[in-house]
Amino acid sequence: MRRYSTIGVFTSVLLVVSIFTLLSISEVNAEEVISVNAKSYENTIIIEFENESTSKIKTIRIWLGGDKSFKSFKTEPGWGGGKYSDSKLLIFTATNTLNPGESVKFGLTTNEKVNAINWKVLDQNENEIDTRKTPIQEISSTISSFVEQESVKIEEVKETGSALYGTKKFIPEKFRVGSDIRLVGNGFGPGKNLQLYLDNAILKSVKTDEQGNFLTTISISETHKVGTSEFIIKDESGNFQSTNITIEELKNRFLKTEKFEVNNIPAKVRLGELLTISGTAYPQSAIILAFQSNDRVLEKVRVVTANANGEWIFEEVIDQNQIIGEKYVIFKNNQDKTTKNLTIKSGNLIEISASAVRYNLGETVSITGTSEPNKSTTIWVKDQTKKITLFDIITSDGSGNLNYEFVTDDTFSTGTYTVIVKQEEGSDAAVFGIGQYPSTRIVVLVEKTNFALNSKAILSIVGPPSSKLSIAILDSNDNLKISDSITTSSLGKSKYVLDLADLSAGVYRAAVSATNIQDSVKFSIGLEPGSGAISLATTSENYSPGESILVLGNTGNNARITITLLDPSGNISSQTEIFSDANGNFSTEDIGIPSNGVLGNWEITAHSRLDSKTIDINVSVPTAKGITIQIEEAEFSIGDTVIIVGMAVSDASRLEIQIINQSDQVIVSLATSITSDDTFFLPWIVPSGFDTGIYTIRVTDNVNTDSFEIFIQ
Known part of the structure; x- marks a missing residue:
């Protein structure tokens, strides 16, 4: 009770x-x-x-x-x-x-x-x-x-700690005495034992799967009262959610004029997911479902039967070998016929691999895989310091197959490289080496940067094959909020579903690590657009086709911001959504000039509800001016000397050097001069008190900038 x-x-x-x-x-x-x-x-x-x-x-x-x-x-x-x-x-x-x-x-x-x-x-x-x-x-x-x-x-107000989060769907949506209802639950937390009640009577108990979902059938007695009832889902801790439902009278089982309808069919379903379609028909009659490809080629036929109330449900898990794309579903019941559209999408959204793990300078790297068909696809190639050496935007073909090639020219050097491919709803990465076999590394990606409260985020992880990796979720003050672990597949890849129900609105960081290696990615929860005045800048005014753009700015704290890059004709070339931190600062390298980008004046716009800021950049043939950091080592300990050295072809005579922590805070500011042979050299001793983690060394002449990441342990 x-x-x-x-x-x-x-x-x-x-x-x-x-x-x-x-x-x-x-x-x-x-x-x-x-x-x-x-x-x-x-x-x-x-x-x-x-x-x-x-x-x-x-x-x-x-x-x-x-x-x-x-x-x-x-x-x-x-x-x-x-x-x-x-x-x-x-x-x-x-x-x-x-x-x-x-x-x-x-x-x-x-x-x-x-x-x-x-x-x-x-x-x-x-x-x-x-x-x-x-x-x-x-x-x-x-x-x-x-x-x-x-x-x-009456229903109890759901106070903090007693509200059970999760979504549910009844199929069909109408309730009648003496009928069976399919109940689909999502996001209730993994491995939860739940009890289902109708008014004060328990109907049954169910247990959620690893994703916090469940599927069950509930029965409403023929003797149950007609009218409004309370449906309750309660967990073992006493947390619950309540919904008022209306239960109608039993239908006439011998009625011969039941209308044939398809009441519920999703617009899309992914490989490995459960496809559920429901509707009404003449009681005990057969409903034929014919699935056709976009070219009207018959792929399969299924038959279901309506129950005594004229209600029918079709359920089937989409096979991993099913051909993805647009489908037609043709429904037939006696003399009635109707056609609905359905899109089957890839289960992994994006999955890529390099054709080899090691290449020599001058060879062509081939990246192949599957992706969402006919979608804008952004590609980054990063060296072992996470510097972007190649940027491009392409459109995937109609079959969802991905094939991208590039030549390892003189912009590449010996080392380990990571290629990242991202579309609107997914991303993946692959690691390869040039002149050597790739070193062991971890790459963690998130499908987007901003999430709603009480939702779920999917981390795409690439790391050592068949290895156990630690996962830590930290808030903006680096307080540990969630800790877990995951084991990669034999290919070194894994997906981790992160339940955000227990996290409040704010900025977070997902860190994935193993011995001596780690990677992290930032994301936000529950932030809203509407930031106030926006300042916006890039690290250079001139760019070349195939070059990424580092965008920096400041606005109100903890706000969602959309960054848009437009070509000289005003067409959107790339767009990404980011967020500002507790100090209002924001940055992104998610946009850039495609390899086939036209020369001329381009625009970058930062937009947050009613506030916006636009700046211009120039896209031209490559120039000789620029800064290149040439640090040989990437791992250091307290007391070690980091030799900050490189090339700088610049109109300036001095360079500014910043040491930046993982929270994008400048903790050390230095300066050095440029020599007559366009080089710079500055030793820096890692002081005591530095926390273990990744730090960025940024060198700039206020026009050109280069950065290099080091790991301090």
Whole structure:
């Protein structure tokens, strides 16, 4: 039997009967376009917004003053919400809009009692409609006895630590007594034992798989009451989520006029995933599914039968050998026929390899594999210091096959190289050597840089074959939040699904390591666009085809930013989404000039909601000026001397040298002169107190820049 806290129960009762209990607040005057009422009991608040304006409301922001913070919240259907700024700010967004004359209520719990609450209402274009501070009317505690009497009929507010995260889908979506329903669950956490309830009666128990997903069938008794019921999923720790469902009467089993429909079919499915299609048909009749290729070639035929209620479900795991691409699914039931479209995508999205592990200078490197068909594909080739030696953008062919070749000319030297291939929804890497066999290294990639709260991220890892690697997730202050391990395949590759449910909004770093080697990648969770003024710069004003661009800038802290590169005709050449750190700084090397890029003036734009900044660069034939660092070693210990040496063809006479840690903070600033033979030389002793990790040595003359990564242990 479930127990309800007085505060939680009170919140839910207010949500149900607030039309009878909420009182208007006298401070609302004729000039205010949004009517707001707020009532509280102890640390629980019910706040109602009524749209008395002529605008449509899309977003509502609520925040507290001082050290007070929100513990949890509850929304009405059709609204999503999230906590930001250390739980001092709530942002609610409507699936559609709140139209004039409509109202919405939210249930809130705080860490301590508050007397007033701040809010701002925005329209679909993020324009402000109204903003104010509303006093809160406190309800007498004598109401608590009434709340307790009603506790068995209402839903408990999901406080922090008691809300069970995950998504579910019922197939079919309509519930009837005496019927079976397929339940698909995603993102509930790996290996969780869950109990499924209908009202106060347990239906069954299920266990999630390694990805936190489950698939099961629930049965609704013929004697169950018709009307609204509560469906509950609860884990072993008492965390739960609740949904109100409507159960309708049993259909007439002998009805002969059931309409044939396909109610649920996904737009796309990947190799290895479960394809689920459902609909309605004449009871006990057969539904024929014919799968055809985009060229109308028949690939397979399947048959399912509708149940006594006229409901049918087709489920099949997509075989790894299935040909990817656009498909037609033709459905036939008696004299009825309909056709739907379905796209089958690669299970691994992108998978590449080099044709050899060792090449000689002057030979052609061939990169082959599979990818998403007809997609823009970005390619980087990095040397052992992670300096980009080749950059290109191509479009994959219609079959999804990838074949890219380049010659190891005089821009390459003896050493280990990594090629990275990235598309919109995936990436992969391969390692090869020039003039030697490649040294052991780790490469970790993430499919995108920004993730929603309570979502999942997939890390693509390349490392030593059949090896156990450590995984650490660290916040912006390098505090360890998650630790785990993974074993690579015989090819040295692995995918790691990272559950972000327990991580709050902010910037994080995923570090993957083995003995003496590691790699890391940064990503963000729950950040929003809207940063404020943006400054933007590149490390050079002139670039050549096939050259990557290092973009640097500053804006508001912890904000999502879109970087776009446009060619002289105004066409988008490449685009990436990044984020600013706690100090507002941002940088990326994810854009560059394709090898076939036209010469002329190009534009780089940084955009974050209403804020943007554009700068120009020039693309021309290569010039002789530039800086090249030529450090021989890459691993050092405390007390070692790092010889910072290289070539610098420049109009300047001195160079600035910076030592930068993994958080992009400059911790050492140095300077040296350029000799008459265009070289520079500066010894630097690694001081005590340096943490183990990767550091970047950056050398610049304020026009040209080069960088080199070292590992200090």
